[in-house]
Amino acid sequence: MDHARVLAQVHDLVKDHIGRGRVADYIPALSRVDPGRFGLALATCDGEVHGVGDWRTPFSVQSVSKVFTLALVLARDGDTIWRRVGREPSGNPFNSLVQLEYENGIPRNPFVNAGALVVTDRLLTLTGDSSGELRSFLREASGNPAVDVDTEVAASEEAHSHRNAALAHFMAGYGNIDNPVQDLLHHYVRQCSLTMNCADLALAAGFLARHGLLADGSRLISRSEAKRINAVMLTCGTYDEAGEFAYRVGLPGKSGVGGGILAVIPGRCTLCVWSPGLDAKGNSVAGVAALDAFTSLTGWSVF
Numbered sequence: 454m455d456h457a458r459v460l461a462q463v464h465d466l467v468k469d470h471i472g473r474g475r476v477a478d479y480i481p482a483l484s485r486v487d488p489g490r491f492g493l494a495l496a497t498c499d500g501e502v503h504g505v506g507d508w509r510t511p512f513s514v515q516s517v518s519k520v521f522t523l524a525l526v527l528a529r530d531g532d533t534i535w536r537r538v539g540r541e542p543s544g545n546p547f548n549s550l551v552q553l554e555y556e557n558g559i560p561r562n563p564f565v566n567a568g569a570l571v572v573t574d575r576l577l578t579l580t581g582d583s584s585g586e587l588r589s590f591l592r593e594a595s596g597n598p599a600v601d602v603d604t605e606v607a608a609s610e611e612a613h614s615h616r617n618a619a620l621a622h623f624m625a626g627y628g629n630i631d632n633p634v635q636d637l638l639h640h641y642v643r644q645c646s647l648t649m650n651c652a653d654l655a656l657a658a659g660f661l662a663r664h665g666l667l668a669d670g671s672r673l674i675s676r677s678e679a680k681r682i683n684a685v686m687l688t689c690g691t692y693d694e695a696g697e698f699a700y701r702v703g704l705p706g707k708s709g710v711g712g713g714i715l716a717v718i719p720g721r722c723t724l725c726v727w728s729p730g731l732d733a734k735g736n737s738v739a740g741v742a743a744l745d746a747f748t749s750l751t752g753w754s755v756f
């Protein structure tokens with residue numbers, strides 16, 4: 454396939470969607486991003502990268518980070534995390550508190566904020582420095598040593614983290630958080646505030662397309678764990694829009710309120726798209742449209 458030509462076609466097809474939606478403003482530092490940006494990168498399983506638009510411009514990864522913390526926990530700890538977090542779609546917003554009380558402090562899945570807090574809590578217990586561990590992994594796996602925390606975004610998020618603090622305290626009340634909530638929030642916020650570009654994220658997620666293998670051929674997670682992460686991305690990666698995303702795109706995907714979406718085509722490639730305008734569910738409007746256009750043009754989907 455002529456990757457560059459297909460990416461250019463996708464860019465062309467989604468031009469009208471770029472700038473639509475609303476930039477996230479509940480984290481004030483995120484609201485200053487230009488809504489007119491759009492980038493799309495594709496990384497093949499053998500490490501070739503292609504891109505279009507602002508694919509080299511760093512942005513705040515936010516919830517896209519949740520895929521990587523889950524992989525790092527599974528890599529170290531195997532299946533035990535599933536005693537503390539479920540794997541069902543929530544049908545609720547990513548920062549919702551309501552389901553947690555009905556379900557005794559066990560979050561629906563690892564991609565809603567409550568579930569991601571549990572995963573980060575486990576990584577913090579296992580490593581003593583979950584955000585540092587994640588940053589090292591992402592630098593190595595993306596090949597970009599400049600991957601780092603945006604301290605302004607982190608400070609802004611930490612100062613506005615009342616909902617996440619409520620989720621964490623609530624789960625701690627059920628015995629589902631091991632570390633002091635303040636420490637957990639600090640690492641969670643730093644993880645979400647990592648800044649990467651589309652190429653970095655597509656390359657870093659390559660192990661999900663290579664059935665668990667890193668670029669150098671070593672194994673991060675088992676084939677079955679890679680399958681399971683992809684499955685949870687498909688069913689839960691875009692929150693209460695996961696059904697619509699699966700319908701339109703037909704790929705495992707994980708979004709973030711920075712406007713990024715990571716998608717995986719197992720055995721072929723990873724895609725990362727970025728455009729900051731979000732729909733009501735917190736997913737990038739132009740990003741979803743671009744992935745929809747990509748799978749429609751190429752026929753590459755898991756279905």
Ligand code: DON
Pocket residue numbers: 514515516517547548566610617645708709710711734735736
């Ligand atoms: O915890 C939060 O609210 C943000 N750091 C991440 C939320 C997010 O990206 C949800 N994704 N669509």
